[in-house]
Amino acid sequence: MRARAHEILSAALDVPPSGRAAFVAAERGGDEPLRAMVADLLSRLDRLDGFMEDAPALAAELGRVEAAVPGPGERIGNWVVVRELGRGGMGVILLVERADGAVRQSAALKIILDGAASEAALARFHGERQILANLQHSDIARLIDAGSTADGRPYFVMEYC
Structure with a gap:
């Protein structure tokens, strides 16, 4: 169901x-x-006060963004990229595995694309990350980790089901 x-x-x-x-x-x-x-x-x-409804307008504002996406084997924080799962107007979702050796864990990591880092996009991304951190429902992937890459791009990591 x-x-x-x-x-x-x-x-x-x-x-x-x-x-x-x-x-x-x-x-x-x-x-x-x-x-x-x-x-x-x-x-x-x-x-969420129109958060989802604003996505098409933001994507149109950003236009199509082509940017370098972290590839298999690249490390982002405590995570290493396995493969790309999908992408949207301002970000890409990657299948990642825990890389610090603390535990074995797979997850989905969303990272903002280089060219999508306008002030509006960053604000939206940070808002999405905070909303996800506050949601607790069995049908919504929970937030596991968050941070920024060495070059300053924000990301968050969520359960991968």
Whole structure:
């Protein structure tokens, strides 16, 4: 059910807020617990004061950014890059493994792209990182670590499921 809830949630974020409830109702196929789970997640996101809705405008402001992305074997803080998982308008998500030897752990690391480091992008990235640090829900990856690279690019590390 979690995987389906995440699919519906992801698709619902592309729907204007006023139409999300109807969209979720149509997508759930009569499954009330699934509807309730997605509604709860949407409610939590709505309380972020438009944080998610501002993303398209920020991406348009930044334009398409091509920047060097840390590759396999490169170290970022206590983490070593395994491979790229995905990218968006201002950042890239990397599969990483703990590199300090304290424990064996895989995680997802989000790092801002070099060319996306405008004042607005940095503020948004830091806001996203703080919001993630404050969220505690079984269906939201929890924050594990955060910091900045040697060249000053912020990153955060979250659970990888």
